[in-house]
Amino acid sequence: MKIFLTGYMGSGKSVVGRELAKILKYKYVDLDDQIELMQGKKINTIFEERGELYFRKLERQILEDILAQKDKMVISLGGGTPCYGDNFEIINKQENTKTIYLSASVAVLTERLFHEKLQRPVISHLETREALEEFIRKHLFERAFYYNQSEIIIKVDELRVAEVVTKITEKLK
Numbered sequence: 001m002k003i004f005l006t007g008y009m010g011s012g013k014s015v016v017g018r019e020l021a022k023i024l025k026y027k028y029v030d031l032d033d034q035i036e037l038m039q040g041k042k043i044n045t046i047f048e049e050r051g052e053l054y055f056r057k058l059e060r061q062i063l064e065d066i067l068a069q070k071d072k073m074v075i076s077l078g079g080g081t082p083c084y085g086d087n088f089e090i091i092n093k094q095e096n097t098k099t100i101y102l103s104a105s106v107a108v109l110t111e112r113l114f115h116e117k118l119q120r121p122v123i124s125h126l127e128t129r130e131a132l133e134e135f136i137r138k139h140l141f142e143r144a145f146y147y148n149q150s151e152i153i154i155k156v157d158e159l160r161v162a163e164v165v166t167k168i169t170e171k172l173k
């Protein structure tokens with residue numbers, strides 16, 4: 001089985017995905033890390049040098065590579081991956097996949113991302129907490145349409161990472 005984690009930046013796809021893979025003894029792939037590895041560049045640099053569209057094409061290519069692999073895997077998608085082109089459709093078309101939306105509130109995302117926005121080119125220009133919150137509110141509203149197409153939805157605001165992992169393993173039974 002391939003388990004795909006979806007959700008907004010800061011929802012915990014990477015930290016939860018890594019732990020979930022350990023517990024299930026599945027291979028772990030972080031789509032963003034994979035892009036950086038293949039390009040030998042940070043995502044920030046790719047955005048700066050080539051722009052977002054180029055990044056989205058890379059993201060799509062790597063998603064296709066992952067889908068072609070046979071291993072049992074946990075895949076942490078990028079925050080935008082399910083929202084571009086037919087990325088979500090090609091995931092759902094595959095047999096034996098589960099998609100899981102880590103759903104966090106605007107307040108929690110703002111709190112987490114304010115300290116980490118510089119690694120994330122989509123939000124790095126937002127200087128104040130208020131500007132970041134306003135941006136996330138609108139952006140999450142647009143993107144939630146895609147994230148909500150995931151088969152399992154976990155509300156993560158009140159949960160520690162280990163608790164999110166436990167919830168997921170229970171829902172997978």
Ligand SMILES: Nc1ncnc2c1ncn2[C@@H]1O[C@H](COP(=O)(O)OP(=O)(O)OP(=O)(O)O)[C@@H](O)[C@H]1O
Nearest residue numbers: 008009010011012013014015078079112159160161
């Ligand atoms: N359940 C949680 N409780 C507390 N902190 C959390 C939780 N989940 C994630 N975090 C923290 O939030 C930050 C963002 O998490 P993470 O990098 O996993 O998000 P992401 O969904 O992978 O984001 P991106 O889409 O940008 O890759 C990290 O500092 C992480 O430790």
Ligand SMILES: O=C(O)C1=C[C@@H](O)[C@@H](O)[C@H](O)C1
Nearest residue numbers: 009032078079080120121122
């Ligand atoms: O939400 C987004 O559009 C992004 C999220 C990150 O995971 C990275 O894929 C990149 O920073 C873009």
Ligand SMILES: [Mg+2]
Nearest residue numbers: 013014032076
């Ligand atoms: Mg991540």
